[in-house]
Structures are given as C-alpha cells and as structure tokens.
Amino acid sequence: MNNKAKFLIAFVCFYLPLQLSYSAGAVWDYQQREQSALEQVKNRIALDLPRLSLPNERFHIMGNPEAIVAYLTELNAYLAEHDFGLRVTQLQKVTGKAPGSAMIASHTFHLVTPDNHVIGQVVFEPLAISAHMSLWPILIAGLLLWLSRQHVMRWRAPDHESHSVIEPVIPLVLQLNLKDKTLVNSITEQAVPLANKPLCFYIALLEYCLNNKDVTLNQNKDVPIELVELANKYFYRLVELGHTVRKRPNFTNSLEKTLSEIRAALDEVLAENPEEKELYYPPKAHGEGSRSKLHHYGLNKVLEEHFEIIGR
Template identity: 40%
Template sequence: MSKIKLRPKSPVRLVATLTFLLISLQIASIIGQYLAHQFSIHRAIDVVERRISLDSAFLDVGNETLNTPANRYAIERYLERLEKVLEEKNLPVVVSEIQGVRTKSDLTEFPRLHRTTFENAEQTISISINSRNPLNEVGISWLSIILALLISPLFAFTSKKRRAQSAREEIVLPPKPRLVINLQEKTISNGIDDKVVTLQNKPLCFYTALVKYCIDNPNESLPPHKDVPHELMALANKCFGRLIELGHTKRKRPDFNANLDKTLSEIRAALDDVFTGYIDEKETYYPPRAQGEGSRSKQHSYALPSIKEDDIEIIGN
C-alpha cells in the first residue's frame, strides 16, 4: 500500500488561501445579515399594521363623515403603549405617526420611513413607521473568522502522489497510428514511422474503395461468396481512373469481382507489414479472415465495421 506524503505549501499561498476564505465567508455573512434584517422589517411592519387595524375600532382617530378631528391625546397615549409592545417583542420598527399625530419618542435610531394607509368602517387611516438602518445591523461575523481558520489548514498541504499524478496527466500521449493511402505513390503507411508498402493497382484500388464504402455503410455485410456491391465496384473503378490520371497505368480496368480472395490476401499481407507492432490498431483496417468454414463461409464478411473517417487519410484522391 503506497503512502501519501504531505508537503506544506508556500507561506504566500497559505496567506492567500486564508485571506480568500476570510473575505468570502465574511461577505456571505454580511449578505445573510442584511437579508435577515430586511425580512424582519417586513414582518414587523405587517405585525404593526395588523395590530393598529384591530385597535382602530377603539381608537379615536376622527371621522371624515361627521367631520370630527382625531383625539391627539388618545393617539399619543396609544403610541406610547404600542412602542412598549414593540420593544418587548424586539421588533426593529417604531410607529412614528398615526393620522398626523407624531410620537414624542426619539427616532434617531430609526431613520428609515415607511408610510402606509388602510381603511376601517369610518375612514382612511394613515400610518408612518420608522425602521432601523440595515447597514447598522450588519457587522463582522466571528463565526466566519473561526470557520476560515478551521478550513484553511485543509488547503495547507499537498501530496506528492497528487503532484506525480498531475505530472503524468500532462505527459503528451504518443500519436495513434492511422491508415494513410497515397495514390500518388501507390503506397499505404501508418502515419507514424517510415514503414511504407507498395500495392499493385487492383488491390490498392479495391482497398481504397472498401475503406470509403465501409465508412459510408458501417452496418453493411460483405460476404465473399456474393458479388461485390455495385456502389463498392463504382468506387473501385473511380479509384482506378484516378491512377490513370496520375499516370500510373494505361491498362483497362480490372474485374474487381474476379480473384477476390487473392486481392484480399494481398491487402492483408500489406497491412501486416505496415502495422507491425500495432496489432490492436490494425484490427480497424484489417479485412477479417474466415473462421473455421473457409473463405466462402456464408457467415463471413470482409467489411470493416469499426472504421471511421478520422481513421484514414487519402493522398491524391
């Protein structure tokens, strides 16, 4: 079982980590305190409005219909009693005015003003409610400082094992072999080393067409006991025409249906040479051999089902 050795980080990184944690946790704490205070103000205003609404039936706030004024003395006494109730409930608001009658209390600690009105059976009642400044309710959170001091040691050490693993991940992987068909040189190669194999016209054209056909038809079966599909034959003839354009031959086009076993054997032999040392990668490009029942088995197919366009490169196409 391998041991993980811990190594301390540099002091600068430790200080930076601690500072980042302190600032982040403190900001989160301040935002939480501010939102909590705002919520408490809204809740307190709802409580005050509900309380005054219930008491308004017994409070002489005047009557607009009868044109009678508010009883200032009664309202001032009510404001005093209401202020004591709010203090007992520790609510961050105070009622500063009801129906134009102001409280005699000092409102220095309650600078923010909220005005509201509601209607009872007789008239509309206006209320002014003052609340504490939310900025005065937020401050340094000692809990966030303690958490930062407790968490920062977790980032104080790094393991050699993790460093070694990161170094391994940064190592560039060797290039993956891929089939390179060069119609200009009539060769195939793996795109990595200098190993190049020259193919005759017929197997070169048929294999180039086979690769293209299998990319376009990944689920198609190609049993050797049946004739070559028309699309595959057309691709092979087109490739042969390209060899004529490149000046490699002037002979007439061969019959790609004839001697199919021999053509596939030549292709496999060339791939064995090109992909020496790359057995797993070769399977992608290798036309499968018949297993058990001979090359004419009805279950056999020489198609390349796993080949994709990114797996090949055709030069001079």
C-alpha cells in the first residue's frame, strides 16, 4: 500500500466521525431553535389576543376572519424580517396566506384563556443542507492527520499468509478390501465392487510394482511369474475369507480384458479425484504400435502409503 492510499484512508477515518458529530449537533441546534421560536410566537399571540376578534364557540361569537388574516400577514412579515424559522398559518380555523418559502410539516399549538381555547398552526423552515457542512471537520481531520503522519507511514498491509488457517491436505489412500471385494476411496468413501480375477491381479500388481520400481511390464510379453504368484496368493485368501469361487483363474490369459475391468472400476472410484488416476491407473495402449516394447502397464509411481490392503 503506497503512502497516498494510507493518508487517504487515515483522513477519511478522522473526517467521518467529526462530520457526523457536527451534523448531529446541527440537527440538535435546529430543533432547539424551533422550540424557542415557537414559544416566542405563542407569547406574542397570547399578548395580542385581547385585540383579536377570534371565533368563540362557547359564547357563539363568529369573529372577524378578515382581521385575523390581516393579523397573520402582519405577524408573518415580522417573523420573516427577524429571521424566525417558522410562520403562523392558522388561528381558530382561519387560514392566512400561504408562506412564500418552502416549509415542512405543520405543528399545532394551543393557548388556553379563561374565556377561550385558541388553536393555531405553524410551519417550520427546513434545515438547509449547507447547515450540515462545515470547514471545521476538514481542518481538524487535517491537523490530526499531520500529527499522526509518522504512525500512518508505518502502516503495513495485513499479512494474509501469516493469518490464514492452512487446512491440512488429507492424502487419498486407495483401499482394496478382500473381505467385500471392493475398491474404496478413503476421502469420498466411494466403494466399487470388483470381480475376483481383476481384484486379485490389481492387488498383486500394486505390490509387485512397489517392490520392483524399475520393472517394465510389456503386454507383448508373459506376465512375470512373481506377479502371477502374488495374484494366486490373494485369490486363495478370498477362498479363506469364505467367498464362493468356481476355480482359480488363469491370470496370464485375457490380460487386456482384466486391465480394462480394473480401469473401469478406478474410473468410478476416483471420479471426484481425477488427478490421482495417473498414480493408480494401469497405462492404456494407444494407437499404432501400442503393443510395442515402449508400452507397459506397470505402476512405477506408487508408494506404500498410496494404498491399503484390507483382509490380507
């Protein structure tokens, strides 16, 4: 944040409370002046009542409306000349001439005498917008800014990195469950069933590649004996766990079909974590020469913490 922005923010922080306080004071002063002016006008009318011919329902007196209008005109002229912020518009339901300037809502007042109850109405001049404004808040804010300039220049932008809560990243673990013959995503808990042959072969493939990082498994070559033995071991484990099986499958036959079933199950179990497919996915053969020596289905990037075999 540059110094210009710092000083601007600091000035606004100083100015706004001062300006709001000044405006609130102006409104309070306006209301006090309204009340004081109203009391003075009521006193003036009370003194003039004996010479006014006002209607009086108690004594059935009609009064002299023309004289009352003339009185209101004279009174309002006096109020305007002496900067009173109000005008008297009505006495005893006799309405005078409309005030020349814009006025706000009227106010009813009462004068009670031994022989009459006088009701009148006044309207007030609105508080001008300019009355809310003053140079004082600007000058005081500028002075405060100057006095605090050294402190303002030392402001620093908040260090978001130091205050942000770093949520731990939970690594995905592919769970291979021999008890219910499923692949399970440890994060989403998505479970996908897998047939005996592809399940046993995939578990064996993971374990074999974990122990043989540099091995190349070509589809145009025989499946390594060690890999087949591992697959057979997990197949016999399925039998021990009580799963009904017809006969031990031949893990060297229909290799591409077995790999396709494994990939289909991984597509489903890793649907919400597609970035993890490269780690667990036996590579596909693509295009011309896909079965060449360059293509293999090994999992060279897999580590022990990437998968868990349940029921082994």
